[in-house]
Amino acid sequence: MHKHNVLVIADTHLPFQKEGYLDxxxxxxxxxxxxTVVHIGDLVDNASLSFHHDLDPNGYSPKNEIAQARKSLRxxxxxxxxVFLCLGNHDRRVxxxxxxxxxxDDVFRPFxxxxxxxKGWMDDFSHELDGVVYQHGTGYSGDTAHIKAAYNNRxxxxxxxxxxxxxxxxxxxxxxxxxxxxxxxxxxRHKIAFEYGRDFNKKPIVSCGVVTDNGxxxxxxxxxx
Numbered sequence: 001m002h003k004h005n006v007l008v009i010a011d012t013h014l015p016f017q018k019e020g021y022l023d024x025x026x027x028x029x030x031x032x033x034x035x036t037v038v039h040i041g042d043l044v045d046n047a048s049l050s051f052h053h054d055l056d057p058n059g060y061s062p063k064n065e066i067a068q069a070r071k072s073l074r075x076x077x078x079x080x081x082x083v084f085l086c087l088g089n090h091d092r093r094v095x096x097x098x099x100x101x102x103x104x105d106d107v108f109r110p111f112x113x114x115x116x117x118x119k120g121w122m123d124d125f126s127h128e129l130d131g132v133v134y135q136h137g138t139g140y141s142g143d144t145a146h147i148k149a150a151y152n153n154r155x156x157x158x159x160x161x162x163x164x165x166x167x168x169x170x171x172x173x174x175x176x177x178x179x180x181x182x183x184x185x186x187x188x189r190h191k192i193a194f195e196y197g198r199d200f201n202k203k204p205i206v207s208c209g210v211v212t213d214n215g216x217x218x219x220x221x222x223x224x225x
């Protein structure tokens with residue numbers, strides 16, 4: 001393993017992850033000798049706490065969804081004991097729901113306590129490793145979201161968030177050449193949480209990313225489906 005080789009896990013939206021995605025990420029980590037692991041965010045889905053979609057009567061209740069997500073998380077914690085986690089918009093739904101009904105910050109539990117994150121999991125909105133910024137990508141959209149993020153940060157940037165995009169693009173000027181990478185997603189589009197996208201022409205791309213050469217090179221790996 002090389003600590004400067006970084007495996008980037010895409011949005012998992014537990015408990016609605018694609019079957020086999022965990023093993024796929026472990027395989028890519030081994031093949032590319034990745035000594036560092038980043039989860040790009042939306043670790044959990046919190047579909048039952050959505051502001052944008054009505055609670056589906058055929059889906060989980062909030063209590064049941066949390067229980068199922070925690071069950072899924074145990075496998076990820078075992079497989080990846082040390083992770084840099086970027087907090088995504090779905091990860092924040094518990095806090096946003098509480099504030100929506102008027103609850104102050106004093107009554108909230110920290111994200112890592114709710115989900116029992118191991119000590120080796122470091123959660124923050126963004127992380128910088130070897131000059132590369134890793135952030136969820138909240139606020140960006142479309143096929144060029146990763147390029148926009150790199151342009152705005154003025155440095156190489158890796159995002160997730162936009163499930164139907166998975167790509168690496170380079171931009172350069174006279175002084176530097178940097179990349180933007182979107183690592184796709186790790187979701188199962190057939191799960192009830194993604195019913196809203198059933199009729200979308202563009203479907204989620206299940207993939208992960210790897211950054212090597214001390215932050216100078218990036219590649220996405222689509223999962224065979």
